[in-house]
Amino acid sequence: MSTTFLAAVCVVGIIGLILGCLIAFTAKKFDVEADPKVEKVRELLPGANCGGCGFAGCADLADAIVNRGINPSRCTAISAEALKDLSAFLGVAAEEKEKMTAVVFCGGSLSRAARKAQYNGIMDCRSANVAGGGGKACAYGCIGYGCCARACPFGAIEMRDGLAVVHPEVCRGCGKCVTVCPRNLIRLVPASVKIHVYCSSADKPAARRKVCSAACISCGKCIRADGQGRVEKQENGTVRINCENPPDISLAETAGCPTGALQTEEAHRAIRPISPKETQK
Amino acid sequence: MSLPPHVARFTGGIHPMDGKGLSNGIPARTAPLLEKYLVPLHQNIGAPPKLTVTKGELVKKGQRIAEPGGFVSVPLHAPTSGTVGNLTEVPGVAGNTLQAVEILSDGKDEWGSGLDPIVPWQEADRKVLKQRVADGGIIGMGGAAFPAHVKLSPPPEKTIDTLIVNGAECEPYLTADHRLMLERTEAVLEGAAIAARILDVDRIFVGIEENKPDAVEAMKKAAGAFGIQIVPLPVRYPQGAEKQLIFAITGRAVATGGLPMDVGCVVQNAGTCAAIRDAVVEGHPLIERYTTVTGTPVVHPGTWIFRVGTPVKEALKLAGGVREQPAKLILGGPMMGFAQSSMDVTVTKNTSGILLLAGGETGRYLSSPCIRCGRCVSVCPMRLLPGPISVMVECENYALAEHNFVMDCMECGACTFVCPAKRPLVQHFRRAKAEINAIRRARKKH
Numbered sequence: 001m002s003t004t005f006l007a008a009v010c011v012v013g014i015i016g017l018i019l020g021c022l023i024a025f026t027a028k029k030f031d032v033e034a035d036p037k038v039e040k041v042r043e044l045l046p047g048a049n050c051g052g053c054g055f056a057g058c059a060d061l062a063d064a065i066v067n068r069g070i071n072p073s074r075c076t077a078i079s080a081e082a083l084k085d086l087s088a089f090l091g092v093a094a095e096e097k098e099k100m101t102a103v104v105f106c107g108g109s110l111s112r113a114a115r116k117a118q119y120n121g122i123m124d125c126r127s128a129n130v131a132g133g134g135g136k137a138c139a140y141g142c143i144g145y146g147c148c149a150r151a152c153p154f155g156a157i158e159m160r161d162g163l164a165v166v167h168p169e170v171c172r173g174c175g176k177c178v179t180v181c182p183r184n185l186i187r188l189v190p191a192s193v194k195i196h197v198y199c200s201s202a203d204k205p206a207a208r209r210k211v212c213s214a215a216c217i218s219c220g221k222c223i224r225a226d227g228q229g230r231v232e233k234q235e236n237g238t239v240r241i242n243c244e245n246p247p248d249i250s251l252a253e254t255a256g257c258p259t260g261a262l263q264t265e266e267a268h269r270a271i272r273p274i275s276p277k278e279t280q281k
Numbered sequence: 282m283s284l285p286p287h288v289a290r291f292t293g294g295i296h297p298m299d300g301k302g303l304s305n306g307i308p309a310r311t312a313p314l315l316e317k318y319l320v321p322l323h324q325n326i327g328a329p330p331k332l333t334v335t336k337g338e339l340v341k342k343g344q345r346i347a348e349p350g351g352f353v354s355v356p357l358h359a360p361t362s363g364t365v366g367n368l369t370e371v372p373g374v375a376g377n378t379l380q381a382v383e384i385l386s387d388g389k390d391e392w393g394s395g396l397d398p399i400v401p402w403q404e405a406d407r408k409v410l411k412q413r414v415a416d417g418g419i420i421g422m423g424g425a426a427f428p429a430h431v432k433l434s435p436p437p438e439k440t441i442d443t444l445i446v447n448g449a450e451c452e453p454y455l456t457a458d459h460r461l462m463l464e465r466t467e468a469v470l471e472g473a474a475i476a477a478r479i480l481d482v483d484r485i486f487v488g489i490e491e492n493k494p495d496a497v498e499a500m501k502k503a504a505g506a507f508g509i510q511i512v513p514l515p516v517r518y519p520q521g522a523e524k525q526l527i528f529a530i531t532g533r534a535v536a537t538g539g540l541p542m543d544v545g546c547v548v549q550n551a552g553t554c555a556a557i558r559d560a561v562v563e564g565h566p567l568i569e570r571y572t573t574v575t576g577t578p579v580v581h582p583g584t585w586i587f588r589v590g591t592p593v594k595e596a597l598k599l600a601g602g603v604r605e606q607p608a609k610l611i612l613g614g615p616m617m618g619f620a621q622s623s624m625d626v627t628v629t630k631n632t633s634g635i636l637l638l639a640g641g642e643t644g645r646y647l648s649s650p651c652i653r654c655g656r657c658v659s660v661c662p663m664r665l666l667p668g669p670i671s672v673m674v675e676c677e678n679y680a681l682a683e684h685n686f687v688m689d690c691m692e693c694g695a696c697t698f699v700c701p702a703k704r705p706l707v708q709h710f711r712r713a714k715a716e717i718n719a720i721r722r723a724r725k726k727h
Contacts, residue, residue: 117620118645120645122708122712127705127708127712132375132619132622
């Protein structure tokens with residue numbers, strides 16, 4: 001009995017020893033030398049692999065920073081403290097860069113936008129876009145099935161009342177949402193601009209009003225109230241804040257936008273469902 | 282003339298409730314003249330036609346109002362005589378917005394197409410006949426809307442030996458081609474003979490599903506004079522799909538990514554053939570078509586001859602309106618047609634049917650994960666793996682989906698019809714095809 005037991009232990013033990021030696025040998029023989037500096041830089045990067053830098057993920061950027069002299073500020077997602085640590089480790093000064101944030105240029109929440117159909121399909125904007133464009137009547141607005149929210153590696157986009165709303169304090173400006181939106185509603189703008197015209201419809205103004213109570217009707221009130229070219233009408237008829245020379249956020253009140261398309265970022269984020277009575281007004 | 286062909290059985294297919302009984306026994310009626318027609322400009326696949334008339338201009342019935350925007354494009358013609366109205370917008374079938382021109386009728390309905398009849402066409406030059414098909418503004422009237430003259434212009438390296446006329450009409454509910462083949466038998470056959478002359482082929486087949494025995498009988502009686510063979514086909518959806526039809530009649534299979542011309546075949550819809558005949562023999566361009574208005578909520582379902590540009594609202598009014606609130610409006614058939622979100626759509630050159638479904642006939646489905654039962658695989662007429670491909674698309678792995686031949690999907694909907702998990706499979710494939718096409722276009726640019 002005990003001999004069987006001993007034999008088994010010995011056999012397994014010897015096999016283990018041989019295999020262990022083999023592993024130790026191959027590990028030494030085929031060792032790939034990794035630059036410990038690259039490893040460390042990769043650890044200091046956010047690790048979200050968002051691709052906002054233009055490289056194929058954080059490891060690729062870490063390699064580029066160490067071996068190709070790319071400035072660490074190329075990382076769009078990195079926080080200020082982490083960037084400080086990283087530049088201290090590398091011994092290079094991080095370039096000053098304006099913080100960008102994503103903005104969804106649409107205010108058509110479910111309670112504001114008219115509906116054209118009951119959509120019964122895949123709850124993804126890009127899938128809805130190939131099948132009639134979802135349930136909302138506006139052909140330019142937010143479809144509202146949240147493919148940008150799912151694409152965001154940082155969870156900065158929230159679906160509120162059927163509308164994608166960006167939280168700028170969470171958003172790192174990587175631009176992943178910009179590429180997935182089938183309606184091209186999302187753009188990266190300087191985070192310091194806190195007032196926007198939340199409408200992208202290129203329809204005729206009357207048609208926009210018909211499908212959405214929060215539509216910009218291109219009345220030009222805000223352009224006149226500003227009077228300094230800081231709010232501009234674009235070629236397709238939509239109105240945009242000039243992000244290089246933005247007006248003060250008080251313009252949201254002084255302009256008296258009739259539909260509320262011109263809003264401060266904070267007011268836009270505080271979307272609440274409007275009661276049907278209010279919508280009828 | 283070759284011997285009667287052996288009908289081959291294509292893989293897969295389904296037997297949906299056909300619903301044709303609502304309208305197939307009723308002779309087609311000509312819709313009365315309306316005061317206003319809304320003619321969408323871009324009705325065809327390919328480049329949109331360019332409008333050549335201005336507001337206030339007087340036009341005659343059949344007069345050209347838009348020039349083709351390229352080779353893969355067709356001209357447009359006024360549906361009646363009258364004045365040109367505003368340029369407006371109408372909702373398109375696929376949820377888009379189309380530019381449309383108003384034609385205000387003067388009530389006289391005078392012809393003035395400027396196209397002389399080519400008689401006898403048997404002696405006319407092939408190029409002249411082909412040009413006439415192009416000038417007639419004829420597109421595939423089964424629903425695909427592909428310009429007919431392009432199909433009749435195969436590249437010289439392809440030898441075409443067979444013309445197949447598609448009279449299968451496998452879509453449930455639709456009876457437009459059925460009525461057309463019964464009532465305009467000679468026109469369909471003569472149009473097929475003209476198309477065959479353009480292609481220089483002498484093998485002409487007409488494929489008709491066996492659920493239209495009267496049409497098969499009528500066509501058989503008249504076909505001998507034109508040297509055309511009528512092939513009754515087993516009833517199975519999608520028997521009228523181009524590749525399945527070719528396989529059934531000739532036994533030839535079109536390879537992946539290929540076109541019917543690769544196996545020496547050209548397929549034209551029965552309606553298209555009748556339109557070709559009208560353009561050549563009468564000099565009448567394509568301005569009207571057979572369309573089925575049907576569904577249980579419709580008071581008097583039936584087939585109508587509508588002018589292109591007839592608003593769907595007017596079409597439904599002619600059919601006596603609705604007896605109950607319909608839940609869904611579909612242009613085309615229930616399998617491949619498009620559900621509409623607006624009643625402002627118009628009848629275009631490829632509107633084969635206007636279908637209303639009652640609340641009990643359609644519903645909202647909650648889809649659940651694939652249970653791997655494999656039913657979609659057994660019904661797919663293209664022998665694809667719909668279930669697994671849909672998962673690839675869900676994971677946005679378009680390269681893998683492409684590798685699994687998602688581009689061969691013709692969106693017949695058989696897989697979605699049988700899926701017990703109610704997965705919106707075709708929508709997944711449509712998205713994959715759109716994404717893959719975008720990737721291919723981007724690759725071409727670089």
